[in-house]
Amino acid sequence: MVKRWSRREMLKRAAVAGAVGAVPARALAQAEPAERYANLTAAQGATLEAIVARLIPSDASGPGALEAGAARYIDRALGDALARWRDAYSAGLAATEAYARRAAGKPFTELSADRQDSVLRDVEQNVATGFTPNSATFFELVLGHTLEGTFGDPHYGGNRDFVGWELIGYPGLRLAVTPEQQRMDARPEMTRLSAYDLPMFAADDGGHGDEHGH
Amino acid sequence: MAIRLDKTDVVVVGLGGAGGVAVEPLTAAGLDVVGLEAGTWLSPKDFAPDELRNNYRGWPQAAQKANREIPVHRPNATAPDSPRAAVHPMMNGVGGTTLHYWAQSWRLSPWDFRVVTETRRRYGAARIPRSSTVEDWPFGLDELEPYYDQVEHALGVSGQAGNVGGVIDPRGNVFEGPRARGYPMPPLRGTEFVDSMADAARRLGWHPFPGPAAVNSELYQNRSPCMYHGFCNRGGCHVSAKNSTAVSTIPRAQASGHLDVVTEAHVTRIDVGRDRRVTGVQYRKGGETYVQPCAAVLLASYTYENTRLLLLSTSDDFPRGLANNSRQVGKHYMTHNQGAGVLALFARKVNRWYGLPAQGVAVDEWADDNFDHSDVDFIGGGNLWVYSDRRPIEAASMSTFGRAPRWGSAWKAFVMENADRWVSSYLQKTTLPYADNFLDLHPTVKDPLGDPVCRLTADHQDNERRIASFVQDKMEQWFREAGAIATQRLPVGTMGVTTHAYGGTRMGDDPKTNVIDRFGFAHEVPNLGVLGASVMGTSGARNPTLTAQALAWRTAEHLAKSWSVIAA
Numbered sequence: 001m002v003k004r005w006s007r008r009e010m011l012k013r014a015a016v017a018g019a020v021g022a023v024p025a026r027a028l029a030q031a032e033p034a035e036r037y038a039n040l041t042a043a044q045g046a047t048l049e050a051i052v053a054r055l056i057p058s059d060a061s062g063p064g065a066l067e068a069g070a071a072r073y074i075d076r077a078l079g080d081a082l083a084r085w086r087d088a089y090s091a092g093l094a095a096t097e098a099y100a101r102r103a104a105g106k107p108f109t110e111l112s113a114d115r116q117d118s119v120l121r122d123v124e125q126n127v128a129t130g131f132t133p134n135s136a137t138f139f140e141l142v143l144g145h146t147l148e149g150t151f152g153d154p155h156y157g158g159n160r161d162f163v164g165w166e167l168i169g170y171p172g173l174r175l176a177v178t179p180e181q182q183r184m185d186a187r188p189e190m191t192r193l194s195a196y197d198l199p200m201f202a203a204d205d206g207g208h209g210d211e212h213g214h
Numbered sequence: 215m216a217i218r219l220d221k222t223d224v225v226v227v228g229l230g231g232a233g234g235v236a237v238e239p240l241t242a243a244g245l246d247v248v249g250l251e252a253g254t255w256l257s258p259k260d261f262a263p264d265e266l267r268n269n270y271r272g273w274p275q276a277a278q279k280a281n282r283e284i285p286v287h288r289p290n291a292t293a294p295d296s297p298r299a300a301v302h303p304m305m306n307g308v309g310g311t312t313l314h315y316w317a318q319s320w321r322l323s324p325w326d327f328r329v330v331t332e333t334r335r336r337y338g339a340a341r342i343p344r345s346s347t348v349e350d351w352p353f354g355l356d357e358l359e360p361y362y363d364q365v366e367h368a369l370g371v372s373g374q375a376g377n378v379g380g381v382i383d384p385r386g387n388v389f390e391g392p393r394a395r396g397y398p399m400p401p402l403r404g405t406e407f408v409d410s411m412a413d414a415a416r417r418l419g420w421h422p423f424p425g426p427a428a429v430n431s432e433l434y435q436n437r438s439p440c441m442y443h444g445f446c447n448r449g450g451c452h453v454s455a456k457n458s459t460a461v462s463t464i465p466r467a468q469a470s471g472h473l474d475v476v477t478e479a480h481v482t483r484i485d486v487g488r489d490r491r492v493t494g495v496q497y498r499k500g501g502e503t504y505v506q507p508c509a510a511v512l513l514a515s516y517t518y519e520n521t522r523l524l525l526l527s528t529s530d531d532f533p534r535g536l537a538n539n540s541r542q543v544g545k546h547y548m549t550h551n552q553g554a555g556v557l558a559l560f561a562r563k564v565n566r567w568y569g570l571p572a573q574g575v576a577v578d579e580w581a582d583d584n585f586d587h588s589d590v591d592f593i594g595g596g597n598l599w600v601y602s603d604r605r606p607i608e609a610a611s612m613s614t615f616g617r618a619p620r621w622g623s624a625w626k627a628f629v630m631e632n633a634d635r636w637v638s639s640y641l642q643k644t645t646l647p648y649a650d651n652f653l654d655l656h657p658t659v660k661d662p663l664g665d666p667v668c669r670l671t672a673d674h675q676d677n678e679r680r681i682a683s684f685v686q687d688k689m690e691q692w693f694r695e696a697g698a699i700a701t702q703r704l705p706v707g708t709m710g711v712t713t714h715a716y717g718g719t720r721m722g723d724d725p726k727t728n729v730i731d732r733f734g735f736a737h738e739v740p741n742l743g744v745l746g747a748s749v750m751g752t753s754g755a756r757n758p759t760l761t762a763q764a765l766a767w768r769t770a771e772h773l774a775k776s777w778s779v780i781a782a
Contacts, residue, residue, distance in 0.1 A: 055621040061630060081271050117622060124620075143621060144611075151606040152266035167626070168633035170567055170606040173263050175452065176441040177568040182405040182602065184565045200452065201262035 035071065039078040039086060040093075047093045048074060050109045052146045054116050063163045065150045073149030073158030074142075085141060092138035095130045096123060103128070155194045162192050173198070216496065221507040222248045222474070223781065224773070225495045226514055227481050227523070230310020232745035233514030234459025235365060235763045236770035241472035243774035248506055249464075250479040250497055252279040253306030256313060256460070261450035265605040268314070268449040272301030279306050279480055283661040285518045287710040289673040290650060296710060298659075303713045304516045308475060309460025311516075311713070312759065313450045316571040317428040317457070318599075319371045320756035321362045321764075324391040325582040327351040329646075329752050332583060333593050341593055343677045346646040347546055351751055352723045352732035355391040361764035361771075363394050366426075369763070370434040370457040372399035373426030387576065388421045389584045399431045402440060402573045405602045407564040407637075412575045414696035420579050425599065426760075427572030428457040437461060446570035447603050479504075482663065484511055484527040484536055484742070492536075492742045498663065509781035510773060513719075514745035514766065517547075518668040518711075521653045521718035521748065524729075526665055537719075537736035542729045544654050546647035546717035547672055548753040551596075553707035554682040556639050556689040558698035559615050563634040566604040571640070574601025580688045581755040582644065592677045594644025596685035597755045598692060600637065609633040615700040637698075639689050642714070643681045645674075645753045651709065653718045672709035682706050714747070714758055721749040721765075733776075734769030741780050743769050 037045040049071045056065035065071075078086045100108035100119050108119060122128040126136035149158030151165065159165060165172060172191030174181070175198065181188045195201050224240055226233040229251040240247050256274070267273040272281070280302040287296045304311045325332055330350045333341050342348065365371075375396035376386025401424035404412070415422035429446070430439045438453040446456060454461045467473040476499070483496040485505070494507035513520055521544045525535035535543055577598040578584055587593055610629055613636070614620060618628035651672040659667050674682070690701045722728030725737035730749050736742040745766040747758040754761070773780055 056626055057623050059623050059626070061623075061627060064626065120621075147607055147611050148266055148270055151610045152270070153264050155264070156266055164610070165606055168606060168610055168629055169563075170609065170633075173443075174568070175263075175443055177443055179403060179405075182442065182565060182568055184406045184410075184563060186565055195262040195264040198262075200259060201264075 035069075035075070037075045040075045040089065044090065044093045045071060045075065046109050047097055048089070048142075050116060051096065051120065051142055052149070054113065054120055055143055055146045056150055057113070062167060065146050067160065068150040068163045069158045069160040070146045070149030073152070073156055074145045076157045077145070082145065088138065088141060091132060092141070095128075095132075095135070095138070098130050099123070099128045099135075102130075153194050153196075155196045162190065165190065216503040216505045218505045219507065221509070222246045223508065224248070224510050224512060225250060225506050225508040226512045227495060228252070228310065228513075228515040228519075229308050229459065229464060229475065230514065230516070231312040231315075231459060231759050232762045232766040233512065234309055234312065234464045235368070236512055236514060236745055236766045237467035237473050238368060238463040239767055239770040240774055241467040241470040243777075245472060245774060245777065247467070247473045248508070249473060249475045250481055250495065250506070251306065251308050251475060251477050252480055253308065253310070254477045255308045256450060258450070258452045258454065261452045263443060263445035263449065263452070265445070265607050268445065269447065269605065270607060274305060274307065278302075280304055280516075283519075283522075283667045285668040285670050285711050286656050286659050287670040287672070287708070289708050291671055296708065299711045303711060307460070308464060308477060309458040312428070312456075312458035313460060314448050315713070315759065316447060316757070318572050318757040319366070319369075319373070319426045319428045319760040320754070321390065321393070322355065322754040322756070322761050323389060323582045323584070324355045326752045326754040327354045329593070336583070337587060337593070341587070343646060343648070343675060345648050345650065345675070346677075347649055347727070348646050349722055349724075349727065349751055352721060358761070358764050358768070359391070359393060361768045362760065364767050365760060365763040367398045368767075369428050369459070369462045370399065370430055370437070371397050371426050371428050371760070372401050372431040373397040374401045374424050376423060384421065385423065387423050387578050389578045389581070397426060399434055401425075402427055402429060402431045402570075404575070405565070405569060405573065407566065408573065408575050408600065408602055411600045411692070411696050415575070415577050415692060418692065418695055420577050420692075422575045422577050425572060425574060425576045428760075429570065429572050430455040430457065435462065440570065442569050442573065444568040444570070444603065444605060446572070480663070481515070481523065482526070482665065484513070484523060486527070486529050486532060486536060486739065490531050490739060492739055510741040510743065512743040512745055512770065512773070517715035517718055517746060517748040518653065518670075520744060520746055522655065522668045524719070525655050532738070537729055537738045537742060539738055540726055540729065542720065542727060544652050544718050546720045546751065547651045547653050547670065548645040548647050548716040549672070549709050549712045550714040550753055550755075551643040551645050551674060551678050551682055551706065552640070552712060552714060553704060554643070554686060555641050555704045556686050556693065557613050557615075557702040557704065558637045558639070558693035559632065559700040560635045560637065560697060561699050564637060565634060566602050566637065567634065569602030571601050571603045573603070574599055577692065580685055590680070590684065592680040592684070594646065594677070594681055595755060596641045596643035596681055598685065598689050599640040599642070601640065604638070612636050613702055615702055617700070637693070639693070641682075641685050641689060642755050642757065643678065643685055644755050645678050647717055647720075647751070648675055670709065670711065674706055674709060679706060714753070716747045716750045716753050716758065719744045719748040720751045722751060733772040734765060735780065743773060745769060
């Protein structure tokens, strides 16, 4: 199993991601995957990281899906809640690499951000070949899961350090909300909590497990 | 071999929104009741504010009986099956879908009970679509009013009455039928955004009002008021402020000593004897098969499962399924055409991060027969609803209104600015029953026990498509008046698996066109009652649950009062 990141490690990673700045996808993905993966191979992980880094990029406005841990979220979920998509990811990631080589002459992970975007546009618009049943289906799958991994509860391995919630200005979990906090100009302080940090929902192991609160 | 249990008075199949209500009047009358529920008990600890789990992974339905028998849809009898839904929209559990529903608790309008008569009277018989099988209900709103009142108070419904004894109160729905008294609790609070929508509706000359909800606006029956935390939509309530049957009627029935709740019971057949009377119910639990003998059965699973269980329960006397010698089981299927909503983009943040789907504002001018249909080409209409409810994954999955790509840096910049500037609306529309829209058993797709799943053959007809277009026009007008800078109409789609499914066991006086009599008992099987929206002959333009609950109370009360006749 993937170990749970300590808060310190998460902060360190977020800081690194921020420092990398405008071209983190390439820089990180070219070397080796940032994560150790449980359900994907290292090569698949590297490709997935490169994709999510373009879907929601890290840029001047702040960190993106890679820094949120969306790839890690997907990898973990492929072992349980998203297990039925495991084969689709294996095939789709391989097809993305193969198409990148055909269309752009290089592995996807080694392309510039612009070239990666143009490959992904082909995948999105269903003109990329070599996908089963087709490339658009794979694109929608990854895009949906990238949103889950960026904006979902950090309990599942994504939305690391709440970067997704900060990105859209979500003020976080509250068990009780006042009328004032529902005013249109209200900007409640962000709570920075996972649901399972709250004692009434914490897992029986004290909240340190990776299980999903069923 | 099957384990034969001791006989009880009544078996209720399904302890959800309808069955969970029926057990209270039954046990209060001293009848011994066995409640067979496919799910388990859930507690507030199970109701974590977790959007990913609740809204994207279909918790807790994903691990349940319902999810192993998801119906299969096809738009018409010659079309191939549509792709099968991944998650059943309803859930098993003590309390059923009242655990995680939106809790909007509407009464039907007077028109809904008399669609045929009123349409003929006002516009002429030709205005009823030719292929529609719609009938008037066997009674009017006045018959059901005391039962609406009963369940509003038994469960706890908050709201603002608009018509008490014929006296119109403009703070409530001026179009509603007369009620004996107001709601037991004042309405849920508004929000600044919701209130701004109400103001816009008034500027249009409309009559906005807060909707009714089985959610506490104040302490009720010693349960907490709502905390507005934002995870009510497909989530259970962590403070039991949502008045599911699991926290209201079922515990009181248990306290009577007359209710035995059996969880994780998968009902497979209803047994019938030689006298064409129900003798008991078969169910699977823990790998064993049980037979629970009884004097009467109330079938209270969801619309799809009510039809399926009847069709599966074949016998010499009922070779086409129980109570189906009339061939009416599965007929008159309807939904609410819920898909065709309208989205809006505003130029400022609206703060919809918190609240609940029931915290909103309704407009009823364009529903039912609340406006003159002389110059439109349809009958019926839709209720418009705008509310405060939107969690982060949903927010980020927003439409870009044609103003940005769907991913990449430009998308990111767009959602950073607009994730809290967009608003959805919920438009519930009349759907009439048609000969072409029906439920039956799928010829090949089966559940893990080998029983065929329910098949939906259904699509929107011209009348319903025209309603959708008309109501979307009105919703766009309302959003624009409130300052929206862009609107987007969502597609009508088709009539797939839904939370608002009606028909299949329609109630009516004519046994040739209805499965259930005016009290809720099968014309062909006198000690078999059916509960739920499956008995409703019209859909109305508003959430079905309270009507299903009022009918359930009424049928249960009738059973208790007529016990010596029905259970003889």
